[in-house]
C-alpha cells in the first residue's frame with residue numbers, strides 16, 4: 198500500500214485553500230473552535246475500532262496500549278481543552294507601570310493562521326492529532342502530514358477526516374519525504390514538527406527562509422538513574438513499563454540506565470521479574486508486545502546487540518520484526534548503542550559509585566528530552582533536578598509526565614524547541630498581541646519635547 202507523493206500544484210492549492218478560509222474569519226469564533234474540537238472527539242470515538250486495527254497492522258500495538266496512548270490521551274486532552282478554552286481565549290490584563298498610570302495593558306491571544314503539523318510514525322495518531330487540538334483551539338487551520346512509515350494509520354486518518362472536516366480547515370495530507378519537502382516550501386504561519394533531530398534541522402532551516410515560527414519536538418538519549426536507596430522492585434516495574442511500551446519506540450523511553458553499583462544485581466533480577474510479569478516467559482509470543490516498525494530499524498537495533506555483553510534477552514524474530522526485551526553491558530561509552538538514540542527494546546546498563554559521575558556523563562552529552570531518577574533522597578532529587586538540563590521527566594516513575602495536561606511537554610537544546618499539552622498547546626499556536634489602552638482623561642506633558650522640567654521628571658521616573 199504505497200503512499201502517493203503529492204504534486205507541487207496539489208500542495209500549493211491546499212495551502213491557498215486554507216489561507217482563504219482563514220482570511221474569511223470562520224475559524225476564530227469561540228463556538229466554532231469548540232464545535233471543531235467536539236467533532237474531532239467524535240471522529241476518534243466513533244472510529245475507534247478502525248484506528249486500533251490500523252495501529253495493530255502498523256506496529257502490532259495491543260488494544261490496551263493503543264487505546265491508552267493513542268486515543269484515550271487525545272480524548273482527555275480535548276475534554277480538558279473544552280473545559281478551559283473560555284478562560285484561555287480571554288485577553289489577559291497585565292499590571293500598569295508607574296510610568297503608564299491611567300492606561301491599561303492586555304495580552305490578546307490571536308491565531309497564527311495556517312499551520313503545518315508534521316508527525317512521526319511511533320505514536321502516529323497521538324502525535325498527529327495532539328498538536329491539532331492546540332491548533333484548532335487557538336483558531337488556526339492545519340495541514341497535517343502523517344508519517345509514510347505507518348501507512349495503515351496514515352490512510353485511516355486521511356479517510357476519516359475527509360468525510361468529516363473540510364480540507365479548508367483540516368487536511369490530513371498523506372505523503373512521504375517529497376511531499377514534506379514541498380510543504381516546507383510554502384508560506385505557512387506556523388510549523389509544528391515532531392521527529393528526529395536531523396529532520397528537525399531541515400525543518401528549521403526551511404522555516405528560517407520565511408521566518409516562520411516553529412515548535413520542534415525532537416528526540417535523543419534519555420537517561421534513567423537508579424540510586425542506591427531506590428525502591429528497586431517498584432523502580433524496575435516502572436522502568437520496564439516505560440522502556441518496553443511500543444517495543445521501546447517512544448521518544449521519552451528511558452534510553453540507557455545508570456544503576457548504583459550496590460543495587461545492580463538486585464535491580465537486574467527485579468527488572469527480569471517485571472518483564473516476565475508483563476509479557477510472560479516468551480515476550481515475542483505475547484499479544485501485549487509490539488514489533489519494530491520496519492526492516493531498516495529492525496536491523497539497526499539488531500546491530501546494537503554486538504555493542505556489549507548481553508545480560509538477558511538478546512533473542513529476535515526476523516519474520517515478525519521483534520526483538521526481546523534485552524539488557525546489555527556496553528563495551529564502552531562510544532559504541533553506537535551508547536551514542537545513537539536506541540528507539541527499541543535494548544537497554545544498555547552502566548553502573549556508578551558517585552552521583553558526580555552520572556552528572557558529568559549526562560552533562561557531556563546533548564541535553565536529553567527526558568530524565569528519570571529513582572530515589573527516596575530529597576537531596577539527590579534536588580541535586581539532579583537543579584543541576585542537569587533536560588526537557589522534563591519524573592522522579593520515581595517513567596513517561597507519566599507526558600500524560601498530564603498540567604505539565605507542558607517539550608525538549609531543550611538538541612531535544613527540541615517549545616512545548617505543548619494543555620494550555621501550552623493553546624499558547625503555542627497563539628500569538629499574544631500586547632496592547633496598551635491609554636486614558637483620555639488626562640495627559641502627562643512631561644514626555645513631550647520642550648515641556649518644562651520634563652527631563653527632570655523623566656530622570657526620576659526612569660531609573
Ligand code: NAD
Pocket residue numbers: 315316317318319320324342343344345372373374377378391392393394396397399414415416417447448449538540566608613
Ligand atoms: P523523522 O524525523 O524521520 O520523520 C518525521 C517526519 O518528517 C515524517 O513525517 C517524515 O515524512 C518527514 N521527513 C523525514 N525525512 C525528511 C526529510 N529529509 N525532509 C523532509 N521531511 C522528512 O522521524 P521518525 O523516524 O518518524 O520518528 C522518530 C524520531 O522522532 C525519534 O528521533 C524520536 O525521538 C522522535 N520523536 C519525538 C517525539 C517528541 O514528542 N519529542 C515524539 C515522537 C518521536
